[in-house]
Amino acid sequence: MSEVTSADVESVLTTPAYHKWLGLELASCAPGDVTVRMPYREEFLADVDSSYVHGGLLATLADIAGDFAFVSQLGVGVPTVDLRIDYLRAARPEVALLGRGTVVRRGRKLGVADVVVTDTDGREIAVGRGLYAMPPGGSK
Amino acid sequence: MSEVTSADVESVLTTPAYHKWLGLELASCAPGDVTVRMPYREEFLADVDSSYVHGGLLATLADIAGDFAFVSQLGVGVPTVDLRIDYLRAARPEVALLGRGTVVRRGRKLGVADVVVTDTDGREIAVGRGLYAMPPGGSK
Amino acid sequence: MSEVTSADVESVLTTPAYHKWLGLELASCAPGDVTVRMPYREEFLADVDSSYVHGGLLATLADIAGDFAFVSQLGVGVPTVDLRIDYLRAARPEVALLGRGTVVRRGRKLGVADVVVTDTDGREIAVGRGLYAMPPGGSK
Amino acid sequence: MSEVTSADVESVLTTPAYHKWLGLELASCAPGDVTVRMPYREEFLADVDSSYVHGGLLATLADIAGDFAFVSQLGVGVPTVDLRIDYLRAARPEVALLGRGTVVRRGRKLGVADVVVTDTDGREIAVGRGLYAMPPGGSK
Numbered sequence A, B, C, D: 001m002s003e004v005t006s007a008d009v010e011s012v013l014t015t016p017a018y019h020k021w022l023g024l025e026l027a028s029c030a031p032g033d034v035t036v037r038m039p040y041r042e043e044f045l046a047d048v049d050s051s052y053v054h055g056g057l058l059a060t061l062a063d064i065a066g067d068f069a070f071v072s073q074l075g076v077g078v079p080t081v082d083l084r085i086d087y088l089r090a091a092r093p094e095v096a097l098l099g100r101g102t103v104v105r106r107g108r109k110l111g112v113a114d115v116v117v118t119d120t121d122g123r124e125i126a127v128g129r130g131l132y133a134m135p136p137g138g139s140k
Helices: A006-014 A017-022 A055-074 B006-014 B017-022 B055-074 C006-014 C017-022 C055-074 D006-014 D017-022 D055-074
Strands: A025-030 A033-038 A080-087 A097-106 A110-119 A124-133 B025-030 B033-038 B080-087 B097-106 B110-119 B124-133 C025-030 C033-038 C080-087 C097-106 C110-119 C124-133 D025-030 D033-038 D080-087 D097-106 D110-119 D124-133
Touching: A006 A017, A006 A025, A006 A055, A017 A055, A025 A055, A033 A055, A055 A080, A055 A097, A055 A110, A055 A124, A055 B055, A055 B080, A080 B055, A080 D124, A124 D080, A124 D124, B006 B017, B006 B025, B006 B055, B017 B055, B025 B055, B033 B055, B055 B080, B055 B097, B055 B110, B055 B124, B080 C124, B124 C080, B124 C124, C006 C017, C006 C025, C006 C055, C017 C055, C025 C055, C033 C055, C055 C080, C055 C097, C055 C110, C055 C124, C055 D055, C055 D080, C080 D055, D006 D017, D006 D025, D006 D055, D017 D055, D025 D055, D033 D055, D055 D080, D055 D097, D055 D110, D055 D124
Parallel strands: none
Antiparallel strands: A025 A033, A033 A097, A080 A124, A080 B080, A097 A110, A110 A124, B025 B033, B033 B097, B080 B124, B097 B110, B110 B124, C025 C033, C033 C097, C080 C124, C080 D080, C097 C110, C110 C124, D025 D033, D033 D097, D080 D124, D097 D110, D110 D124
């Protein structure tokens, strides 16, 4: 098993079509602890008054951050089995978001990751926790 | 309190910028039971092989379907407090998705909605459950 | 694979020490759809005014009902991977509770079950959803 | 508003009938960060081989630990709105369990708490997250 590099993780993060549309960037990367940056887009707004970012995008960022906590260890994306997200505050327009995913436990078949979503002003926007299916072979 | 019409619900569904980008349509609407249709877009794809729709979009559709179960009763959107989603099968490219949200319990302050996400081929893709904050005044 | 009988399910339900203390009974049993009855005990009360049954016991009943939806198909208990419960109403003292578990999807490795907890007066007390690990060999 | 003392928290913890049966003890208590100890009982066993503690009891301890994170700030118990628990390892017989609850966010109406359940051998058994309804008046 070769070591997983930040460049490997960045490649898995930036290749999928939806990640490209979201404009995702790898903000930081250590084994089992990854932060993904999601810049603001006007299409993200949720309401008629354009006052906050859609909660579905926060769930998306949480899902991805949890997933990439494992990508940083395994070198490959892992399927999400289930996800829970608690919304703490509305996400403001014009402000980028950071999703930090950390591995809670990585078993042979399943792994649990914790996620915290903050904005780049440092406000805590949401917390999440997801369950991911580990690859049969183990890793890269 | 005036009655909430399908046209009211459709207006709340199709106005937000993110809903417009997703191309959401109101497929059916009864009080407390709404189905939202999300057509396929190429930008939805999740992986390097372009073989499935991103799970974040399924969470987004689940969030919206649960929300609109209450919109059909209240005439206004309601903030999501928390959301849980279980992924059952991968969502294929080129196929539209349907999110059906039904009210489980509507309390004075909080409401619970159940969601089933299927594709238009009839496959069950995901199930979800969300908690939503009811508006102070009650409704439209 | 021999068929799983109600007597098989009842035996798995009533053997464990904690299930005995709870006084659990099999109220109904069809493949993938089981109802477990939990009679009232004074030790179940949660508060200083003795006015409601402890939420931990509702979570316990939800966990067990979801589990036994699979026991009715497999003939053996299955480990819970994760569990979510939404509390809808307080459970009154002196009233028995029913947990109905139904299989949402049974995969090769994992299964999802839905649970509804009602009291014997017909009030909906809680809803839950759990993820369970399927046995390697499949079933009895 | 008078300050909440450890003795206040202990009193709320040890008064309810179900907490008494569980034998709960306050292991540590700071504002927003509480650890509850649940000693082992033979009635806790889950299976025919008596090899592990019932998951319903882990959910119960998680619920209580999250609740008491708020009790340490408010001086009164708070109703659980919803709860999620991820089981990481089986809990062995004969070993006491510790549930540590910490406040993630305390809003005016709702609060989120995180929970980690360990055994007294230091093994991480489960993680949980719960949503609790804050009292109308605020606190003690």
